[in-house]
Amino acid sequence: MRTILSIVLLCFSGIAFSQTTITGTVVDDSQQPIPSANVIIDGTSVGTATDFDGNFTLTTNQNPPFTIQVSSVGFATENVEITSNNQNINVVLAEGTSLDEVVISASRTPERIFESPVTVERFGLREIKNTASADFYDGLENLKGVDVNTNSLTFKSVNTRGFATFANTRFMQLVDGMDNSTPALNFPIGNLVGMTETDVLSVELLPGASSALYGANAFNGILFMRSKNPFDHTGISGSIKRGITSQESAGDNPYTDLSIRMAHKFSDKFAAKVNFGYLKGTDWQATSEVDKIDPTRTRANTDYDGINVYGDEVAANINALAGGTGLVPDVVVSRTGYNERDLTNYNAESIKADWGLYYRPIEGNNLEFSYVGKVGTGSTIYQGTNRYNINGFFQQQHKLEVRNDNFFVRAYEVSDKAGDSYDMVFTGININRAWKSDADWFGDYINTFVGIDLAGNPLGLSEQQKHDAARAAADTGRYLPGTPEYQAAFNTSIANPDLSVGSKFQDASKYFHSDANYNFGDQIDWAEIQVGGSYRKYTLNSGGTIYTDADSPIEYSEFGVYSQVQKDVELSEDMELKITASGRYDKSELFDGFFSPRLSAGLTLNRNHNIRASAQTGFRNPTTQDLFIGLDAGRAVLVGSAESNLDRYSRSYDISLEGQTMFGQPATVTQSGRAAYENSYSASSVNAFAASGNPALLTVANPEIIKPEKVTSFEVGYRGKFESLIVDFSTYYNKYEDFISQEVVVSPLYGTAGDGGLSVAALANGDVQAYSAYTNSDADVKSYGASIGLSTKVFGGFDLGGSYTFTKQDFDQAANPDFQTNFNTPEHKFKATFGHTEVFENFGFNIAYRFSDDYFWEATFGNGIVPEFHVLDAQINYKIPSLKSIIKVGATNLTGDEYFTAFGTGFIGSMYYASLTINNL
Incomplete structure (x- = not known):
């Protein structure tokens, strides 16, 4: 906290009280205004956006001369020199390409996506308006290299580059800088309690490890969602979408999606906004009666275990x-x-609201204080170890933040309540x-x-x-x-959280997080230097129903500090080199500290070609469930491997008559979770022993206590323009160390694993307990892949784009039969889009196609093949400029060929909808 306080003091000491104001208008080459264009002071994060009529006002404490960068999705970026205060400018943006878009996430500072040191995908206002998907969050599945696994209608899990289940703890989701993961589950539950579409400014996605800047949870990618600031985007806007979902097992059911945004700039010093979103529909029903273990078995078999x-x-x-x-x-x-x-009644519902108060105390200065509150509740289906009806789940976030041209300091709290959720x-x-x-x-x-x-x-x-x-x-x-x-x-x-007689999912956990960043770009000429840090404290409170916290909540904390240096070197008139070096140190009170560096270089040639390369390490701390869970899931007991957790979980067992009479055991014994890690056999060897009766096949497991997982990642990429063709290519190679996973083991209720006698008798008599232990594997796990995206204009202005992604893991499953990586990613993916924003005046359309190769899904709920699928989405739209409105009619999975993206979930049917959006063009 002393570090953060020092940064705050440093920030305030740098505030200047002089001011510069620039006004202007941004139009296209036909003199039509461009709303929501970004106007940013070059080399800083200071900026604003144009209103519906293309007008903007930008105030800063920086004195002229300086350069502003004006950009908008679909247009080439323009740089304008500002030479005096109160300067009024008129900026004309020529039609451009996706390479001209400005992103912030890759380096924590504004830069053209063309010059980003790592792979980054962007989903801006233009893409959101033209997406053929039902909403902006669903539209992410059309991005290059992105997987979106559908758990239910209101819960979709975003992932990149493999290794994920619906409990995707390897992927981070940030909303205006706030982590959106739930304290109870330790991962984001899609957009169930996230953003409303009318308030979305942009979405950026970083595939792969990003620990060097964003810490332990940024291990396999980050999704950044930014909302509109009421100083820059005022007025009332809304969207209403009505339609039906259609599924063979569920039939046709109504679907409603409503969002409203109200923002007002009361003065140059104070602005506020309120958002409300409501979604209601019927979930995709999961009705598979295929046996989990053996698809040839039916209900007629004595040991039948149906998937759903x-x-x-x-x-x-x-x-x-x-x-x-x-x-x-x-x-x-x-x-x-x-x-x-x-x-379950398959009710899919989401109700969310957020509000923000923004105060700029110094006229003409971008110093801003803000408070943001978010609440959300809803119903969905979640698939983890079991299938859960998440009913009335409630999550809230509260954030205080102060920021200026070159710094931010924020603190927020996230808490949740499970509502009436239950394990089906x-x-x-x-x-x-x-x-x-x-x-x-x-x-x-x-x-x-x-x-x-x-x-x-x-x-x-x-x-x-x-x-x-x-x-x-x-x-x-x-x-x-x-x-x-x-x-x-x-x-x-x-209604009862005691799983011996009930099924209620009970939790009221929370975490507190603070972070800060300072950019010395204005003070240092030779390079841009950033420093920052973060602190997080967890409070787990499930009343003993999920975690071993029956007696009192479990608390622990972690912190991190980082720095980045970025330097542009002009090698010649047509060649420029950008070098970025980042490093971060993170420390959890439960583990040793870890340093994660990143080094990248980008070479720009003739302003149309950029070659980049990066090397970085990443890590992730074990999650709250990895550490402190204590849950009897039926088929196995899930017991976290924090040292303090091993004895907090215990259970009494009845010993068989054979165990009592033949081996002198008591009628009951009590076993703690420690047995999973100190007295257990591998599940595969126990199965082999059961089939053969040969105790020589038994293998002692005794998995190690869990520790952080590490990855070393190398990436090479190219972005370039060949006349009207845009090319974006990247390839990567990841090598993992201490890979975190769950290992199923079997502990005898008497005897010691490996004794060749009493413990073998316990196995033979069925006096055992199966555990799912959280540990690190010494298996050699690697992954590699490549993506290429192409986009161009055809037939005089139609947009045509496509991408292909190859993803592969290198892991010897046969040599590690009890270890699952949960790679869960197709080897081959192909996506394509075709459309036009204005085929004729005010009329546009878009078509999106996705192909996924078949792949093997593995998770604690069950394992199975996900067959290949082909999905076609389409929409047509008509703008009504006089009403600042747009009408859209669309359909997802237009062909009606039902599919699924994960073993055990419902088949995904079709959706047909019509929407009206007002004042959000």
Whole structure:
């Protein structure tokens, strides 16, 4: 905190009280005004934007002469020399290319995307207005190299360059500098509680490691979303979108998306804004009854476990339950489960609001104090270890910030409440148990099966028919969906956070974050130097339902400091070299500190070609769940591996009769989470032992306690213009060290793993507990890939663009059978767009096509193939300038070929919509 205070004092000491004011108008080459054009003082982050009529006013404490940079998406950037105060200028922007767009994220300072030292993708106002997707967030899936995995209608997970599940802790999402990840889950839940479309100024995306500037969580990419400042964008704007979603299993259902923005500049010193967004629809239903483990199995199989069927996870070997008498077959039988559609109403809803107060105390100076508040609530489906109905989830953020031409200092808090959310898998399990205990159900099953044989099997039933009769008898009186008994058991389960009898997802966690940055560009001539730092404190408070925090909340903190030096070197009249060096040191109170450097160089040739290369290291600290989770997920216990966490999780187990009589064990034993890390076998070797009976196949696991993961990344790229053709190419190679993942292990309830005796008996008797341990692998994990994007004008002004992305991991799964990387990325992706913003006066259209190769999805919920898919989106639009409005009619997945992007989720159908946007052109 002393470092941050020193930066604040330094910032205030540099405030100058002189002022320069520039006014002007920005138009295109036909003298039509260009709204929302960026006007920035060259070499700084000081700037403004034009209003609807193309007018702007820019005030600064910098004295002339200096240069301003005027840019807008789709136009070439113009530099204008400012020589005096109160200068009025008229700027004409010629039609340009995507290379002229200005980005901030790559170097924390404004620069043309053409000169960015690393790969960066931008989604600006022009792209947002013309996207064929239903909204701006969905439109990100048309960007080069970007994957958008659809969890549900209101929860989509953005990722780049592989290694992600829906719990995407490798990817950061920032909204006006605030981390949008939820404290409870430790990752962003799409745009459920994010931005409203009418307030979006720009979206930038950095693929790959960015730890050198943004810290531990910026490991696999960052999504930056910036909103409109009410000093620069005033007035009332709104958008209403109505339509239907269409899915084979769900039918046609209404869809509504509404957003309103109100902003007012009360004076040159004070401005404010308020945003409101509302979305409601019906989610994509997940209805797969295919068996999770073996697709050839059906409900007729005794050990069936359907993908979207819950309650059938409870299974047991009936011969073992019968005391090994041989009266029943030596087979596993699972309880009868409930379909997911009977455990949720598939309501998809998002309600969000934010407000901001902005104060500039010194007239003519960009020193700005601001307070921003954000709240959001909604309902969605989340797929992690199980499938969850996120119902009434609530998240809020509050930020205080002070910034000027060359610095910012901000502090914010993010907190959440789980609302009425619940685990659908445990809901199914516990509705069954509310009706009949597991012991009674299996007892009825066994008694019926044995009774048929003891009666001499008078009907001559086959083995399968005897199992069917046993299940029918055990299920007699079972609660059926729609009955009062079922609904009462359902309501009781989702209201109770104790997973032994309930399924409620309970949490009220939060984190506090502060960060600061100072840019010495105005004080130092030979280079641009930035320094900054951040601090974060976590407070985990799930009441013992997720984390091991039953007695009290868990708190821990981390901090980081960084610096960057950027130097432009003019090698000749047609050749310029930009060198950027960055470095950051981060320290968590739970781990040793880590230094992550980045070095990049960009060579510009003839102003139309840029070659860049970079080398950097990145790291990520284990997440809150990696460290402190303590959750019995049914198939395995998830136990975090922070040293202080190992003994906080404990559970009592009943020992089998064989264990008691043959090996002198007590009726019950208590085992802590430490057993997963200090007394366990690998799951694959236990399966091999179960199949063969050979204890020599057992392998002691005892995974190491978790530590930070590291990556070394190399990237080479090219951006250039060949007459009307724009080329953007990049290739990368990543090498990982101490790769974080989960390893499934099995701990005997008595004996010591590797003893060759008692622990083997525990395995044979079924006296075991499976754990999902959080650890680092010593496996050699690498990934590499390349992307190329091409865009041009054809047929006299039509926009044509396309991209191809290749992504591959290098990992020997056979040598590491218990280790999952969760790469979850297609090897080949192709995307294309075709459109025109004005085919004839005020009329435009856009078509977007996406192809994804098939790929293997692996996660704790389940593993399976995601087949290749082809998606076509389209929209037409008509502008009404007199009303400052635009009408859009569109459709996503126009062909209606349903697909999915992750194992276990619902099939994605089509959406058809019409929208009206007012005063947001």
